[in-house]
Amino acid sequence: xxxxxxxxxxxxxxxxxxxxVTEGGRGLINVEFMYKSQIVKYKQYLNxxxxxLIKAIVQHDTHRDKYSIxxxxxxxxxxxxxxxxxxxxxxxxxxxIIKRHNEAWxxxxxxxxxxxxVLDQANLYxxxxxxxxxxxxxxxxxxxxxxxxxxxxxxxxxHQRDILKEPVDGKCRLCATKDETTQHIxxxxxxxxxxxxxxxxxxxxxYVYWCLAKKHNFEVSNLWWKEILTQPQVIENATAKIxxxxxxxxxxxxxxxxxxxxxxxxxxxxxxxxxxxxxxxxNIGPKEIEKLSKYHLLKAEVSRLWNTQATVIPIVIGATGxxxxxxxxxxxxxxxxxxxxxxxxxxxxxxxxxxxxxxxDTVFVHNTQPEQHTLRDNIAN
Ligand SMILES: [Zn+2]
Numbered sequence: 001x002x003x004x005x006x007x008x009x010x011x012x013x014x015x016x017x018x019x020x021v022t023e024g025g026r027g028l029i030n031v032e033f034m035y036k037s038q039i040v041k042y043k044q045y046l047n048x049x050x051x052x053l054i055k056a057i058v059q060h061d062t063h064r065d066k067y068s069i070x071x072x073x074x075x076x077x078x079x080x081x082x083x084x085x086x087x088x089x090x091x092x093x094x095x096x097i098i099k100r101h102n103e104a105w106x107x108x109x110x111x112x113x114x115x116x117x118v119l120d121q122a123n124l125y126x127x128x129x130x131x132x133x134x135x136x137x138x139x140x141x142x143x144x145x146x147x148x149x150x151x152x153x154x155x156x157x158x159h160q161r162d163i164l165k166e167p168v169d170g171k172c173r174l175c176a177t178k179d180e181t182t183q184h185i186x187x188x189x190x191x192x193x194x195x196x197x198x199x200x201x202x203x204x205x206x207y208v209y210w211c212l213a214k215k216h217n218f219e220v221s222n223l224w225w226k227e228i229l230t231q232p233q234v235i236e237n238a239t240a241k242i243x244x245x246x247x248x249x250x251x252x253x254x255x256x257x258x259x260x261x262x263x264x265x266x267x268x269x270x271x272x273x274x275x276x277x278x279x280x281x282x283n284i285g286p287k288e289i290e291k292l293s294k295y296h297l298l299k300a301e302v303s304r305l306w307n308t309q310a311t312v313i314p315i316v317i318g319a320t321g322x323x324x325x326x327x328x329x330x331x332x333x334x335x336x337x338x339x340x341x342x343x344x345x346x347x348x349x350x351x352x353x354x355x356x357x358x359x360x361d362t363v364f365v366h367n368t369q370p371e372q373h374t375l376r377d378n379i380a381n
Pocket of ligand 1: 172173174175176177178184188189190191
């Protein structure tokens with residue numbers, strides 16, 4: 001039914017439906033496991049009860065060949081790796097069920113790549129990477145497409161060639177140089193760099209700009225998405241100066257002299273070089289390091305020339321909204337009401353749009369004959 005209503009993409013992972021949101025799941029209740037946990041609890045109740053009638057029931061039940069609560073409960077305990085003789089709290093049973101879903105998810109060859117290579121990385125902020133879906137309004141079908149992208153359950157040419165063993169060459173339909181993988185389409189195709197990726201990126205910059213401007217009482221629209229940045233600009237008042245896409249003049253040659261935003265907090269005499277990027281989810285750690293080193297020289301020059309304390313702020317949001325632990329630190333340094341969940345939602349929704357614009361709307365459905373006309377139509381649009 002979820003698939004029929006497009007709230008779950010057919011080839012996306014089923015285990016994830018029943019994992020809590022903070023574990024990277026959809027947070028639905030699984031009736032089968034609800035039943036199983038009740039049977040385990042029922043067994044515990046029967047064993048603990050000292051009433052002679054209950055004891056008689058237990059004795060009878062243990063000797064039944066069919067429909068024995070005790071035997072069924074033992075079976076479930078084995079399945080969930082619960083110690084059979086112990087009394088288990090509700091939390092222990094729940095944790096065992098979560099663990100079972102998590103293991104099943106990670107053991108899958110294709111779907112298991114995202115949890116193993118992205119979520120299980122030490123620097124990844126797992127809870128924050130998914131909480132935004134609860135905080136921000138998002139349609140079930142967009143949510144489903146974001147999960148399907150993470151599961152790589154997307155009908156790319158590489159998927160057709162390597163997984164479905166169809167006679168296609170597997171190269172990207174736009175650039176024709178790299179394999180057409182999900183990661184390539186959402187963040188690696190040079191043909192999309194100047195269009196869809198820029199749009200996604202600028203959307204995030206626009207929001208951060210608006211937050212900074214609002215904090216310092218600049219005249220801005222009441223709604224951040226109406227504050228559209230069109231050309232490089234500088235705004236300044238008594239407490240702050242904000243530069244968007246403006247290069248910095250320096251004494252020595254600095255190659256990277258134009259971060260997305262330069263924010264000068266005059267009250268604190270601090271300057272923040274803010275650069276925002278939406279890389280593949282697999283690449284958020286390296287991107288942060290890359291941004292820090294890229295603007296290291298500019299930071300030193302700005303500190304010296306402007307007699308200020310300059311700081312590089314890399315804001316790295318994975319293409320489907322996943323974030324590293326450090327994001328909180330960087331956002332806190334800016335001391336502005338930036339809602340990380342808005343950044344995550346914008347990045348993920350744009351990524352979902354990119355996938356369906358490039359590959360066509362039927363991309364999440366397992367068609368044996370993918371439609372051929374979608375690329376031409378999309379370029380025309
Ligand atoms: Zn390409």
